[in-house]
Amino acid sequence: MDIKNAKFEVSNPDVAMCPATDAPEYAFIGRSNVGKSSLINMLCKSKKMAKTSQTPGKTLLINHFRMDDGAWYLVDLPGYGFAARGKEQREKLTRLIDGYILDRRQLTCLFVLVDIRHDPQKIDLEFFDWLGEHDVPFAIVFTKADKLGPVAAQRKVESYCNELLLTWAELPKVFVTSSEKARGRDELLDYIYSINREVAEACKSGANETTPPPAAPQQ
Numbered sequence: 626m627d628i629k630n631a632k633f634e635v636s637n638p639d640v641a642m643c644p645a646t647d648a649p650e651y652a653f654i655g656r657s658n659v660g661k662s663s664l665i666n667m668l669c670k671s672k673k674m675a676k677t678s679q680t681p682g683k684t685l686l687i688n689h690f691r692m693d694d695g696a697w698y699l700v701d702l703p704g705y706g707f708a709a710r711g712k713e714q715r716e717k718l719t720r721l722i723d724g725y726i727l728d729r730r731q732l733t734c735l736f737v738l739v740d741i742r743h744d745p746q747k748i749d750l751e752f753f754d755w756l757g758e759h760d761v762p763f764a765i766v767f768t769k770a771d772k773l774g775p776v777a778a779q780r781k782v783e784s785y786c787n788e789l790l791l792t793w794a795e796l797p798k799v800f801v802t803s804s805e806k807a808r809g810r811d812e813l814l815d816y817i818y819s820i821n822r823e824v825a826e827a828c829k830s831g832a833n834e835t836t837p838p839p840a841a842p843q844q
Contacts, residue, residue, distance in 0.1 A: 626818040629693045631669040636686040640724040643731075644689055644698070649824050650731040651817055652700035653766075654722070655738030656748065660768040663804035664738065665690070665701055668813060675701055685718065687725055697821055698731070706748045726761055733820060734762050736813075741767040741781050741801065745788045753789070764798035764816070771803040 637643050655661050662675035669675075674690065688701035702725060703718050726735060735756065739749055756763050767785075770778045778801065786796055798816065802809030 626814060628669060628814065631671065631674060631693075631699070632691045633674065634689045634691040634698075636688045638686055638721065640687065640721070640728055643687060643725070643729065646695065646698070646731065648695055648697050648731065649733035649821060650689075650698040650700050650729065651734050651736065652702050652725065652732055653736045653738060654702040655704055655766075655768075656706045656740075656746070657704040659704065659738045659740050660804055661701065661704065661738055664766070664768060664802060665699065667802075667804040667807055668699070668810060687721065697733075697817070700725075700732075702726075705752060726756075727759060732761075733824065734764060734817075736764050736766050736800075738766045738768050739785070741770050741778055742772055745785055750789075750792075754792070757793070762797075764800060765796075766800045766802055766809070766813070768802055768804070770801050770808055771805045 635644060653661050653665060665675040666672055669690070675688070685703055687703075690699040690701070692699055702722055705719075705722060726732065737749070737752065737756070739746075753763075753765075767778075767782055773781065782799065782801060786799065789796055800809050800813055800816075802813070
């Protein structure tokens, strides 16, 4: 399936101010300069849906994009790991991110972006563990696959996943993408629409839960 229409709706500095809807939300997050805005633009087939910048950490608000006439929302979250920012702003952004992830009941899946060229970073691994501890459904999205050859990219993904399996019982869903080549677009959207169908069926049957959380890290 494909997106019929996409429109920026609102930016908010607090989760309590986010749109009052029952539509499922798919949020995107990652460390600064991981290619989040470029990936969102690629998914929406737009060069300016999400603002891109050469300055890391540009996103400072919760940005909602209305998809398919409000059937679901794509949410752009600020990046984590704010090394270049002051303590007060880092704490503010942490509260903003934590508040959305833990309190926003519409959050259906969190897509965590990592640069495929890098080995597992401590900050990412700790973030994955935090998500697992709080039963937050998430998937891992490797970005910038065009920067490596096919064999090198595959080896990077396998190496990364093998390290995760040292502490996780099983892996969350994994995607490999390139905003430049539109790689992974169909797979990501197919995944989102499949969950949307599950949500719709759950609503019809009166069920409260939609998708299972990822496996919690082994102790």
